[in-house]
Amino acid sequence: MLSLEQVGSYEWQFVYPEAYEELMEEFHQGVELLEGGRLKKAERIFRQTLAQMPDHLDALHHLALVLDEQGRKAIARTVWEEAVRIGRAAFPAGFDPGRDRLEWGWLDNRPFLRCLQGLALAYREAGDTERALGLYRDLLALNPGDNQGVRGVMAEALFELSRPAEVLALCERYPGDIMPELTYGRALALFTSGRRREADRALRETVGGSPIVAAELLKAKHRRPRSRFPGSVTVGGPDEAFDYWEHHGKFWEATPGALGWLRGIVDARTPRRVAQAGVQPSAIMREEGLSLAKTIRARFHDGKFEPLEAVDLPDGREVTLTIVEAPSTPDFAAFSRAAGPGREPSMRRG
Secondary structure: OOEEEEEEOOEEEEEOOHHHHHOHHHHHHHHHHHHOOOHHHHHHHHHHHHHHOOOOHHHHHHHHHHHHHOOOHHHHHHHHHHHHHHHHHOOOOOOOOOOOEOOOOOHHHHHHHHHHHHHHHHHHHOOOHHHHHHHHHHHHHHOOOOOOOHHHHHHHHHHHOOOHHHHHHHHHHOOOOOOHHHHHHHHHHHHHOOOHHHHHHHHHHHHHHOHHHHHHHHOOOOOOOOOOOOOOOOOOOHHHHHHHHHHHHHHHHHOOOHHHHHHHHHHHHOOHHHHHOOOOHHHHHHHHHHHOOOOOOEEEEOOEEEEOOOOOOOOOOOOOOOOOOOOOOOOHHHHHHHHOOOOOOOOOOO
16 A cells, blocks of 8 residues: 655655565556557556556556547546545645655655646646646645646646736746746746836847747747657757747737737847848848757868758858767667656647
């Protein structure tokens, strides 16, 4: 039977019975089948695991993922609800989620936190955004470090419900955060709230720190960039900018004057020499933003860089180079080591 053990001041971790470890080999076989797209076989493995240990939270979570992937969403939601009920039943008397914590750093807490997030996303997909918000708040109370990125999807849900004041309150909890959902979200929430001077300052800082997101928002057409590691998002990369537009661009488009305001901030940051050249400044800014996503091979020879492939740039155009030393072949093993155990399947839906 699951229980919680106190490991510090207001800090707890889940404790599992011995059967949990004994079933891990079988469980991981199911995970491999799920990741390989063999859903029926994965479902059979997870159900076998649960027949031996009904409160195996990781097996419940992954079974729900299989069911959701198969389109059996109502059943998946029921499985996540059962998993969350089992996890909460382990809370001792007097456990206060606003004070007591189940931090992600303790590996045995992760299955329950995954189940909470899965249920929140299932509620939101079913149109029950209020219940999803309640679970998002629980997650941030239990694990304030938010290793799961809950604050980003929470900001999206709050914009859907037209609650800019709550978006701002969320942003205040994470000062200095670089997630576009919070940096661009804070600027848009200020703009929506009529706090124009603060909004101008916030957006100037945000565009300066992440111009590629502004470029994506201002595009006439959007195309998903290729990702070297599907299911992940590169911080500061073109895939992150596209992801932000895909989930939050609708709020900019629906807010009267917001895109024009963004374009004005972008234009004001464009060098004067560009404007004097008779080129649309915002168009140049979008090109500069997109150039951040361009990666080419080059050779350093005799004090100069020589491109090893064609580059579609006007003759004489100045660019900024970022030099990254990389192996000649991708080291996927190194990526796996850096990611650590328990790699998450993509859970975002919207």
